[in-house]
């Protein structure tokens with residue numbers, strides 16, 4: 001793929017909403033994370049990490065969830081079915097984690113933004129590798145049991161479930177945007193400035 005094709009790929013990004021069952025080869029899985037050095041990152045804290053779960057572990061994870069749910073309580077609205085559905089949407093799931101370091105004078109907001117861009121970079125990398133990605137969150141991001149299973153530290157948060165696989169169907173969201181709806185070219189003569197006390 002040449003540079004122009006890569007840029008077109010980014011501009012054309014679509015979420016995959018259905019995936020083929022065929023597994024993602026190991027060597028392609030590694031490539032998903034190779035572009036993360038491009039992520040803007042205040043003080044190089046790398047406030048993200050990823051847990052990669054392959055279809056071969058789905059049964060084990062669900063069994064572990066069921067076992068722990070018998071011992072400890074999760075949020076009442078979280079069920080094993082919910083977890084099972086989330087996993088089985090694709091043959092691979094990458095859990096994107098915000099892993100902040102609050103000792104380095106970098107705001108929490110800056111760190112969330114970097115971690116979000118890191119997750120986006122993985123989704124773009126997936127597309128560039130011929131894969132599809134669907135980013136979801138929801139109540140499962142708060143599951144104490146799931147956090148326990150994937151070894152989250154107390155300050156860490158799940159910021160996305162990235163379902164990844166060979167795409168069967170892409171989303172068809174309307175991409176017509178009007179730039180003026182969200183970009184304003186500032187000028188000191190803007191009327192709203194007059195008469196305001198500063």
Ligand SMILES: Cc1cc2nc3c(=O)[nH]c(=O)nc-3n(C[C@H](O)[C@H](O)[C@H](O)COP(=O)(O)O)c2cc1C
Pocket residue numbers: 013014015016134135136137138159160171172173
């Ligand atoms: C942080 C984040 C969380 C999201 N969570 C969900 C979700 O829980 N459920 C969902 O259907 N879509 C969710 N989405 C939206 C989809 O990933 C996707 O962007 C949307 O369906 C539009 O498709 P497109 O990416 O092709 O524009 C989320 C997106 C982001 C960035």
